Amino acid sequence: MVKNILRSRGNLSRAERSRKFWDSFMYWCFSLCGLSAIAAVCGIAAYMVLAGTPAINEIGLFHFLLGSRWEPTAPQPAFGVLPMILTSVAGTALSVLASVLVGTLTAVFLEELAPNRLRQAAQATAALMAGLPSVVYGLVGATLLVPLVGKAENALFRGSSSHIFTGGANLLSASILLTVMILPTAIQVGGISLRAVPRELREASLALGADRTETAFKVLIPAARPGIVTGAVLGTGRAMGEAMAVMMVSGNAVNFPLPFHSVRFLTTGIVTEMGYSSGLHRKALFSIGLALFVWILATDLILEALVQREGGGQSA
Amino acid sequence: MSGRLTAENFHLWYGENHALKGISLTVPEREVFALIGPSGCGKSTFLRSLNRMTDLVEGVKRKGRILLDGQDIYLPGIDVTRLRKRVGMVFQKPSPFPMSIYDNVAYGPRIHGVKARSQLDGLVEASLRAAALWGEVSDRLKKPALGLSGGQQQRLCIARALAVQPEVLLMDEPTSALDPLSTGKIEELILSLRSRYTVVIVTHNLGQAVKVSDQAAFFLDGTLVEWGPAPELFGMPKDRRTEDYITGRRSLDG
Numbered sequence: 230m231v232k233n234i235l236r237s238r239g240n241l242s243r244a245e246r247s248r249k250f251w252d253s254f255m256y257w258c259f260s261l262c263g264l265s266a267i268a269a270v271c272g273i274a275a276y277m278v279l280a281g282t283p284a285i286n287e288i289g290l291f292h293f294l295l296g297s298r299w300e301p302t303a304p305q306p307a308f309g310v311l312p313m314i315l316t317s318v319a320g321t322a323l324s325v326l327a328s329v330l331v332g333t334l335t336a337v338f339l340e341e342l343a344p345n346r347l348r349q350a351a352q353a354t355a356a357l358m359a360g361l362p363s364v365v366y367g368l369v370g371a372t373l374l375v376p377l378v379g380k381a382e383n384a385l386f387r388g389s390s391s392h393i394f395t396g397g398a399n400l401l402s403a404s405i406l407l408t409v410m411i412l413p414t415a416i417q418v419g420g421i422s423l424r425a426v427p428r429e430l431r432e433a434s435l436a437l438g439a440d441r442t443e444t445a446f447k448v449l450i451p452a453a454r455p456g457i458v459t460g461a462v463l464g465t466g467r468a469m470g471e472a473m474a475v476m477m478v479s480g481n482a483v484n485f486p487l488p489f490h491s492v493r494f495l496t497t498g499i500v501t502e503m504g505y506s507s508g509l510h511r512k513a514l515f516s517i518g519l520a521l522f523v524w525i526l527a528t529d530l531i532l533e534a535l536v537q538r539e540g541g542g543q544s545a
Numbered sequence: 546m547s548g549r550l551t552a553e554n555f556h557l558w559y560g561e562n563h564a565l566k567g568i569s570l571t572v573p574e575r576e577v578f579a580l581i582g583p584s585g586c587g588k589s590t591f592l593r594s595l596n597r598m599t600d601l602v603e604g605v606k607r608k609g610r611i612l613l614d615g616q617d618i619y620l621p622g623i624d625v626t627r628l629r630k631r632v633g634m635v636f637q638k639p640s641p642f643p644m645s646i647y648d649n650v651a652y653g654p655r656i657h658g659v660k661a662r663s664q665l666d667g668l669v670e671a672s673l674r675a676a677a678l679w680g681e682v683s684d685r686l687k688k689p690a691l692g693l694s695g696g697q698q699q700r701l702c703i704a705r706a707l708a709v710q711p712e713v714l715l716m717d718e719p720t721s722a723l724d725p726l727s728t729g730k731i732e733e734l735i736l737s738l739r740s741r742y743t744v745v746i747v748t749h750n751l752g753q754a755v756k757v758s759d760q761a762a763f764f765l766d767g768t769l770v771e772w773g774p775a776p777e778l779f780g781m782p783k784d785r786r787t788e789d790y791i792t793g794r795r796s797l798d799g
Contacts (some may be wrong), residue, residue, distance in 0.1 A: 423675050436636075
C-alpha cells in the first residue's frame with residue numbers, strides 16, 4: 230500500500246500532471262487578484278500620506294486641524310479645516326442615526342407586519358433607490374428640498390438681524406438628503422438581518438403570548454443588532470464619502486455646523502477648489518483628503534470592532 | 546380552568562393541502578398526551594393548532610372546533626395572546642433568546658405585566674426549579690443563555706414556558722435535537738410536570754412515548770387513526786395501521 234503510493238508520486242499520468250498544473254495556475258491567479266487589491270489600498274494610502282503631509286508640515290498640524298478659518302486665497306492665507314471636519318462629523322452622524330432608526334423600523338414593518346405584496350414592492354423600490362446616482366439625489370434635493378427648508382428657515386428666523394439666510398442650502402438640507410440616500414441601504418440591511426433571526430425565536434416569543442410588536446422590539450431587533458450595526462457602517466461610509474449631492478444642497482460656505490448654516494463638508498471642500506488652486510492651497514486640499522481618509526479608516530475600525538464585540542457577545 | 550382540551554371534527558388546510566382531516570379527541574387534564582405518527586402525518590400541525598400557532602402561516606384555513614375547558618379557542622373574540630399564556634409551547638430546537646438566563650425566564654411574565662422585582666425573582670426561581678435547572682444555573686442567572694449546553698437550553702425553554710403559569714404545555718419533539726443524557730433528564734421532567742400541567746407532546750421516539758405518556762394518539766396522512774390510554778394503544782392497538790407503525794412494519798410506505 231505505502232509502496233504503491235510512493236511509486237505513484239514518481240510517475241504521474243499526463244492527465245494528473247495537467248490537473249496539477251491548472252490547480253497551481255489558478256492558485257496563482259487568485260493570489261494575484263487578492264494581492265493586487267491589497268496593493269491598491271496600500272498604494273492609495275501611501276500616496277495620500279505623501280501628498281497630504283507637506284502642507285500639514287508647512288501649516289502646522291495644530292493650525293490645520295483646529296484652525297477655524299479657511300481663507301486659502303487671502304493675502305494672509307489661513308488653512309483651518311475644523312469647521313469642515315465638524316460639518317462632516319455632524320452631517321454624517323445625523324444622517325446615519327436618522328436613517329438607521331427609520332430604516333430599522335421600516336424593515337420591521339416590512340418583514341413582520343406588511344402584506345407580502347407590499348413588502349416585495351418596497352424591497353424592489355429600495356434596491357432601485359440604492360442604485361441611483363448621487364447627482365440625481367442632488368438635483369431633487371436642490372429643486373424640491375432646498376426651497377422647502379428655505380421656507381422653514383424664513384418662518385423661523387423672520388425679522389432676525391443676526392441670521393445669515395441660506396435660502397435653504399444648509400446643513401439641515403444636506404443631512405436630510407444624506408438620510409434619504411442612506412435609507413435604502415439601511416432598510417435592505419435591516420431586512421436581511423431580521424430575516425436571518427432564527428424562526429424559533431420569533432415563534433418562541435409569540436408562543437409566550439407576546440404580540441408582534443413586542444416580539445419585534447424585545448427579541449428580533451436585539452437579535453438582529455450586529456447586522457444593523459453593519460448597516461450603520463455601510464451608511465457611514467457612503468455619507469462621509471458623498472460629495473456631489475451634498476455640494477448641491479449644503480450652501481458650500483465654510484461655517485460651523487448648525488442646522489441653518491450654510492456649510493462645507495470635507496469632500497465638497499476638495500471638489501470646490503481643486504479646479505483653481507495652486508501652491509500651498511492645492512497641497513492643503515490633499516491634506517484634507519488625508520484627513521478624510523484617516524477619519525473614514527478610524528470610523529470603520531471602531532465600528533468594525535463594535536460589530537466584532539457584538540458578535541462575540543452573541544455566541545458567548 | 547383546568548386545561549382540558551377537546552377537538553371536534555377539526556380540519557385544517559395549508560392552501561390546497563388538506564393537512565388535518567376531521568380530528569376529534571379529548572386531552573384529559575393533568576395527563577401526558579403523546580401524538581405519534583410518521584413525518585408529515587399532521588401531528589405537529591395539530592399540536593400547533595392547539596395554541597393557534599398555525600395562524601402565522603399564510604393561506605391557512607380551518608373548520609371544526611378546538612375547546613379549552615369548553616371554550617372554542619377559534620371564536621372571533623378570543624384574545625390569542627391570553628390563549629397562548631394559558632397554552633405554553635416548547636419547540637424542537639432549543640431557542641433561548643439572546644439575553645441572560647434570568648431575562649429569558651422573566652420574558653413572559655414581563656410581557657404579561659409583572660413588574661415587581663421580588664415577584665419576578667420568585668417566578669424565575671420557581672420556574673427554573675420546576676424545569677430541574679435551578680441547581681445548575683442559580684449562580685449565573687445574569688450570564689447569557691446561549692452559553693448553556695443544548696440540554697440546559699431546552700430545560701431553560703421549558704422554564705421560560707412555565708414562567709407564564711400556563712395550564713397546558715405543548716411540546717414539539719422537545720428532545721430530538723438532544724443527546725441521550727439530556728433526553729433522559731427532559732423525560733423525567735415531563736413526568737414530574739404531569740402533576741400540575743396538561744402536557745401534549747409530539748414525538749418520533751416511540752420509547753419516549755411509552756415512557757412518558759398516559760394517553761396517546763396515532764396520526765396518519767392527516768387523519769386520527771386511533772387514540773386512547775397509552776398502554777392499550779402501544780400494547781394492543783385496535784387498528785392494523787397503528788400496529789404496523791408501532792412494530793415498524795413497512796406496509797405504511799406502500
